[in-house]
Amino acid sequence: MSAKIVVGIEQTSAGERALAWAAQRAHQFERELLIVSVIGGALGVVGEGELLAESERLTEEWLTAQADALRPTGLTVATAVLHGDPVTQLAEASGGGEMLVIGSDYRGPDQGPARGVRGIRIASAAAVPVVVVPDRDVTGGTGVVVGVDGSPVSEAAIAFAAAEADRLREPLIAVTVWTPMAAKPRNALMYSDAYLEALEHAAEETLALSIAGLRGKYPDLEILTKVMRGYPSAIINDLAAEARLAVVGSHGRGAIARFFLGSISHEVLTHLRTATAVVR
Numbered sequence: 412m413s414a415k416i417v418v419g420i421e422q423t424s425a426g427e428r429a430l431a432w433a434a435q436r437a438h439q440f441e442r443e444l445l446i447v448s449v450i451g452g453a454l455g456v457v458g459e460g461e462l463l464a465e466s467e468r469l470t471e472e473w474l475t476a477q478a479d480a481l482r483p484t485g486l487t488v489a490t491a492v493l494h495g496d497p498v499t500q501l502a503e504a505s506g507g508g509e510m511l512v513i514g515s516d517y518r519g520p521d522q523g524p525a526r527g528v529r530g531i532r533i534a535s536a537a538a539v540p541v542v543v544v545p546d547r548d549v550t551g552g553t554g555v556v557v558g559v560d561g562s563p564v565s566e567a568a569i570a571f572a573a574a575e576a577d578r579l580r581e582p583l584i585a586v587t588v589w590t591p592m593a594a595k596p597r598n599a600l601m602y603s604d605a606y607l608e609a610l611e612h613a614a615e616e617t618l619a620l621s622i623a624g625l626r627g628k629y630p631d632l633e634i635l636t637k638v639m640r641g642y643p644s645a646i647i648n649d650l651a652a653e654a655r656l657a658v659v660g661s662h663g664r665g666a667i668a669r670f671f672l673g674s675i676s677h678e679v680l681t682h683l684r685t686a687t688a689v690v691r
Contacts, residue, residue, distance in 0.1 A: 415443045417505040418512040419497070419533075422473060425514030425546040432544045432686055433512040434481050440578065443487045446474055447504050449497040467492050502536035510540045515683055531677050534661060534689035540571055542656075545683040552655040552685055554582045554635070558647045558675060561587075561617040564660035568690040572658035573625050573632065575688075581655055582633040585622050588643040589614040607640075614638045644678035651684040658688045 418433035420426035430446065437444040448470050450463065474490040481488050493500040505511035513533060534541040557572035559565050569585065576583040589610045591602050615638050625634060639646050651657035659676045676689050 414441070415445055415508040416510055416512060417445045417447060417501070417508045419447045419449065419501040419504070420477075420514065421448065423514070423516065423546075425516045425544075427514075428546055429512050429514035429544045430477060432542070432549075434484075434486060436512075438484055438486055442509060443489070444481070445504070445508070446477055446488065446490045447493060447501065448474055448491075449493045449495065449500045451495075451497075463494075467494075498532045498536050501533055502538070505537050505539050505541075508539055510542055510688070511537050512542045512544065514546060515543050515680070516546045531680050534676065534680070538691070540688050540690045542686055542688045543680055543683060544686045549655075549685045552653055554584045554654045555579065555656045555658060556584045556586065556647060556650045556654045557658040558643060558660070558679075559585050559587045559618050559621045560643075560660075560675075561621060562660065564691060565621065568658050568660035568688075569621055569625070571688060571690045572656075573629055575656060575658070577629045577632045579655065582635055583625070584635045584637065584650060584654065585618060586637040586639060586646065586650060587614045587618040587621075588639050588641055588646050590640070590642060611638060611640070643675045644682070647675070647679055648682050648684045651679075651687065654685050656686050656688065657684070658690060661689050661691050 416433050416437045418430055420430050434444060436442065450466050450470060470492050471490070474492065478488040478490050491504065493504060501511060501513065511533070534543070555572050555576040557568055559569060572585075573583055575581075591607065591610060618636055618638055622634060622636065625632065637650070647657060647659065657679065659679050661676045679687060680689070
């Protein structure tokens, strides 16, 4: 794998945020940066050729300007204008790289509707970790939050999060969330203490097994663990609000999958609280 970060951007404030995040990481860890913009695929209608050619020219000029502004910082920067479906093109462009960075126009709670559908599709299609950056200031956060559910995908997310936290010299915050069986409408369930304790104990075991060995591999890494009752995406986003980075696995299914129901990565991405990496 080459030490290259690919960032897919549009001429929007969200694109600018994504580029700034990717450039900072590339500079900090001495990575090459590839800035990519995708122009929609051709439909074959009359007059389309001239329009696409002009769009490509303007996009190339804009990307060149972005690259020229970054090169004085010492970054090695390349650009590419691609054509077609953004999901497919960005997934292919990131192949062989270290990560793909994209922006989202979700600005946070009470700042408009949830966003992130394209980001979810890209994260599902890409073979590398995808970092989605919200369109708001995410500086000042502390720690790398990672969701843990005991699945192989979760293990990959933990490995990525631990490496990032160690590089950034930030604490790793590993969280496992357990959720009691849902009651049907108008049919309130009374949970026994034994039942709730068993769920919590299962979550504690899952978390302990998932992070076993990290302290040996990263002796200087501060590792904080949290076992919490609730719904995973809501708790992860609450913790992410104060974090530098959040990390989730996509399509997690594991020993306590029933407590990690649904597409958690989907729900986290549609309500971004900080820069969030999705790892497969």
